[in-house]
Amino acid sequence: MKNALITGINGQDGSYLAELLVEKGYNVYGIMRRKSVVDYGNVEHIKDKIHFIYADMTDVVSLINAMRISQADEVYNLAAQSFVATSWEQPLATAQIDALGVTNMLEAIRTVKPFCRFYQASTSEMFGLVQAIPQCESTPFYPRSPYGVAKLYGHWITKNYRESYGLYACSGILFNHESERRGKEFVTRKITDAVARIKLGVQEYIELGNMDSKRDWGHSKDYVYAMWLMLQQEQADDYVIATNETRTVREFVEIAFSKVGIAVEWSGIGVDEIGRDKATGKEIVKINKDFFRPAEVDILLGNPAKADRELGWERKISFDELVERMVNNDMELVKKEIAYNSL
Missing domain, CATH: 3.40.50.720 (NAD(P)-binding Rossmann-like Domain)
Structure with a gap:
């Protein structure tokens, strides 16, 4: 042992x-x-x-x-x-x-x-x-x-x-x-937590930084x-x-909202960009320039060929499943929070 x-x-x-x-x-x-x-x-x-x-x-x-x-x-x-x-x-x-x-x-x-x-x-x-x-x-x-x-x-x-x-x-x-265990200070969990709260009517919108940052998730x-x-x-x-796939923060937002039946429609450019609920027209995503990094990292995309070849490693959980797991988990957590607060 x-x-x-x-x-x-x-x-x-x-x-x-x-x-x-x-x-x-x-x-x-x-x-x-x-x-x-x-x-x-x-x-x-x-x-x-x-x-x-x-x-x-x-x-x-x-x-x-x-x-x-x-x-x-x-x-x-x-x-x-x-x-x-x-x-x-x-x-x-x-x-x-x-x-x-x-x-x-x-x-x-x-x-x-x-x-x-x-x-x-x-x-x-x-x-x-x-x-x-x-x-x-x-x-x-x-x-x-x-x-x-x-x-x-x-x-x-x-x-x-x-x-x-x-x-x-x-x-x-x-x-x-x-993952579902990610801290809420990280952008992915910040997004899925906000998606759950917006869907359940306890939050109006989410503020984010650089929507064009590309990451390998x-x-x-x-x-x-x-x-x-x-x-x-x-x-x-x-x-x-890594996964050898990259997606923007904007794509993460779109997929996360889609998991709760909300389609996001975009307008504006840069810090003026707004994401709206396509069905209601409500603003659900806003850009806050305070969330931009002093020195941006625009794209990260990893090639895991060596790990695949020498370790026999491969990822099993797809990007879509990752987002779905996080959104579903936050939906349950926010529902429990609402129920507790209503007591």
Whole structure:
């Protein structure tokens, strides 16, 4: 029976990964930061199957302690300040967690159990101002946010520890992956939550930023399986995990509304663009220039050929099913909220 240590276990990816590893018979350990109120987040439903350890990515001593307690055979580093907008407001905190935190975890592994296998959650945001379309493992990086820059450090320090110390350390360059468990600060969940509220009559419209941004969207459940596959290989390597399909934010909005029977009709250009309910003429989408990034990332499109070929990985949940799952989940959540508020 293997031991696995997951940082960021109560987030979207951490919860799906924990479910996968529990199902495969692992002893699962999860790192949590101490708070005044204990919050298990997305792993509330399986908290009794997880061994929790209090630690912090900025405190190497606590990570060494976590390694000693867990005696992990596999470490999945999913902890991060992962919201791009926040990285502009908190660039130093983002760097401490997303960059130096990776080094702290690698040092903890090297100190306690150097034969442990390590997975680093890298990101397509490292490509930023893309130098090639689609992006693959050899595409040059050009991050366009403090988040992307910090993640690039984490990516390269992982590669350096692999090559310098012989650690089994690999990075998954994961493109955008969403789910019903995504936080509402992210645009996809913001959209599906608003769609449910507008459909149920408790919200009039949603405000969004750049509608022309193109992203490669998959489902988190498929992507955490790729993480696990990476640590089962004979040699450590880095892999792009993506769908090789791209859609605009506008397309996401249209499909999400279509799942509740609303057709969106557009008028205007740029910040003056308006989305209306085709049946009623009501304004349901407005553009807010405050939601535009200081430096935009216009298109992200990943080529997962290497992962398909070497890992045998392929996505199972289509884009349409992803959106449908998110909308249906938010419809149920908002209905429960309305019912509770009416008591």
